[in-house]
Amino acid sequence: MRVEYVRNSSNAKKKVQTTKRELLIERIGSYIVLAILASIVVIPFYILLVSSFKTKGFIGFNNDPNPFSNMNFEGFKTALFGSIATFDDGSSKILLGLRNTFIIVLPSTVIGLFTSALSAYAAAKIRFKGRNVIFYIMLITTMIPGIVMMTPLVTIFTNLDLYNTYFPLMVPGMFGTAMCVFFLRQTFMAIPDDYIDAARLDGISHFKIFWKIVVPLSAPSLISQGILGFVAGYNDYLGPLLYLRGDDQWTVTLQTVLNEFLGQSSSNLYQALMAATVLSLIPTVVIFILCQKFFVKGIVNSGIK
């Protein structure tokens, strides 16, 4: 009995040791695989950043071993105020594009979030007949492919003389989106009904309950949905391409300006293109770094069906 016990325990010890070694190998292996995959992501950004400061881009990759030699801000100057990057009056296309993008995206994101939240509150906390039917119809609408709408929307807005205005870019989003309603409803449902009932007993209206109790309690979810909406609007290229002419101070947007640069880029303009790309990425990357938690939460929420 005793011998067996010892043997067993030594076996067990051996097993632990191998798993420890296995763990080490596993960890080193993980690092190698992750490093290789991460470099596929990091290196392009690194080259982008460095070439935005170098007149001959990364052409010096072979001949110039030091990537940090001869750095200058010419690319950023050309991207912001060069002759191809400005209108006749000297105003910078990128800066105007940035302004217009904010004018378009901010109100539509904030109002869209507000209406989505209102709708989600009704779907989660007010009991009335037909509520669930309406909610399920809303869910079905998310399955419809957006591409069918492209042709008719351009046609309609042209017929209504709203082509080349902000209307098609701002107003549809202000009604809120079914996806957003769905996630906010999930969050609101986690708030106990007792809070709402107690407030109702005190004679407080649903809107006030929504605004004073539900919104503050679900601030993280609202923020994450807001950030997602803002980044999506900021990165939107198709909308401005379809509805704006992009040829004057009020109809350029950041993404279309960048695309214009991309189309014109000859080898001597590459530094400017890279600088413009870096500039366009700053807002989203800053938001991403500052609000990574909200961002990830919003994305995860958007996937749980």
Add this chain to the structure above:
Amino acid sequence: MRVELVKNELILRKNKRERRNEKVYGLITILIPLVGFLVFSFVPMIISLWTSFQQPGDGNVRFEEMTFVGWNNFKFVLTDPRFWTAVGDTLLNCLVTPLCMVFGLIIAMLVSNPKLRGRTVFKAVFFLPYVCSIVATCSIWKMLLNPTFGPFNKILTSIGLGALDLNNPSQTMPIMIFLGVWSGVGFSIIMYSAALTNIDSGVVEASKVDGANAWQRFWNVTFPGVMPVSFFLLVTGIIGNLQDFTRFQILLPASSKRGVTIAYYLYDKLANTSPSTATISGAGIASAASWCLTILIIGISVIQFMANKKQGDSTK
């Protein structure tokens, strides 16, 4: 409103007027997004159906100048060899989703190891392309893949391999698929990471004690655990891939031999590709093409749902 004690429970009683007010408020607020959908999606769809049987006037899309042409638009689209190339390339582009899922799951499993240092940094790095706009991504890769001075091609040629060229028809789609995976894998990683944290660690430990090896653990514990997320990623990913076109439109001319997806094809028919001109032609053909695409999307989604259901039945 008042509180009543019924069978030892406090119950909130509302009178008729209160209930009606509540219902009106609820209906109005819940319906706002649906009104938006009705005006900006449902009505356009109906108009799109109508337009697909119309020939618009010369150089504009005014409703009053359209004439009925029957099935001509559909005939044009379905007999256009460029449309069928577009269908092929669009289906090929759907490889992006399974590739994103495979790499996403591998990376998510690697970074979910709590003993790994720097996991948050890795996660952030992989997610970076996802916050980039498509235009920025295309700008980076257009520079990297420049046939004459792109760093990527310099490396390839220096080690004796041929340079990559987007305009080479046999290389267009592989490069575009790579770009799709590059910018989309971050989303899969986030989704899989969330799914992996939801898998009961007790089950994993128990399977270890029972002597399951890594592969058995993956196949019997991890894989079923991430099945729902996988299905979600597959369905939404494929629906997205079938509609992909911005990166194709930015990097390739509409005359490109390959890489003109269905959405790019119909966009090209709808509008002059230059954003600064407003001349619009072929809205009828574009509508017909978009309905062909819609039918394709619905068909593929139905097949996926049926396959998922069948698989669910067989495992029960």
